[in-house]
Amino acid sequence: MQQSLAQNLTNVTLFERLGGAAGIRRIVDGAVAAHMQNPAIKARFLPYEDRPERVEEIKQHTCDFFAAGSGGPDRYQGRDMAEAHRDMDIDAAEYDAAADDILGTMDSLNYDEKTREEVHAILRSLKPDIVHK
Numbered sequence: 389m390q391q392s393l394a395q396n397l398t399n400v401t402l403f404e405r406l407g408g409a410a411g412i413r414r415i416v417d418g419a420v421a422a423h424m425q426n427p428a429i430k431a432r433f434l435p436y437e438d439r440p441e442r443v444e445e446i447k448q449h450t451c452d453f454f455a456a457g458s459g460g461p462d463r464y465q466g467r468d469m470a471e472a473h474r475d476m477d478i479d480a481a482e483y484d485a486a487a488d489d490i491l492g493t494m495d496s497l498n499y500d501e502k503t504r505e506e507v508h509a510i511l512r513s514l515k516p517d518i519v520h521k
């Protein structure tokens with residue numbers, strides 16, 4: 389049975405609306421570049437500047453994480469978010485700065501409001517695992 393256009397649009401996964409693996413990669417590249425410039429968190433990321441192979445691995449894990457969490461085919465093989473961030477003592481202001489970088493990157497790449505809000509909701513759901521209590 390043929391679906392209406394409205395039904396088709398509702399059925400499009402977040403992964404597809406992010407532009408698939410290539411779209412997610414653009415967001416991750418833009419967000420990491422923004423983190424490197426963001427006074428609130430750049431000290432966390434600058435030590436990785438001389439470790440391009442580790443940066444690539446973290447970016448790949450982050451791409452897979454978002455793909456797996458948005459309906460894409462990829463499997464995430466990095467550590468879970470609590471384990472990856474546990475020893476960093478990240479506070480709420482740093483978390484907000486990182487989330488702003490991701491959403492700001494999506495804004496500059498012209499993602500629509502609904503897609504950005506869905507990513508924001510996913511980020512909010514991860515906050516308790518990332519912020520040190």
Ligand code: HEM
Nearest residue numbers: 429432446449450453466467472478482483486487511518
């Ligand atoms: C906003 C939500 C966040 C998400 C979705 C996220 C996601 C990730 C992922 C998927 C990894 C890779 C883990 C692995 O390779 O095993 C990672 C690593 C990392 N994250 Fe986050 N992160 C977030 C927030 C933050 C914040 C707020 C900071 C610091 C201000 C931060 C700093 C780091 C650092 C430094 C690493 C590398 C750790 C290492 O080398 O072992 N992250 N993050």
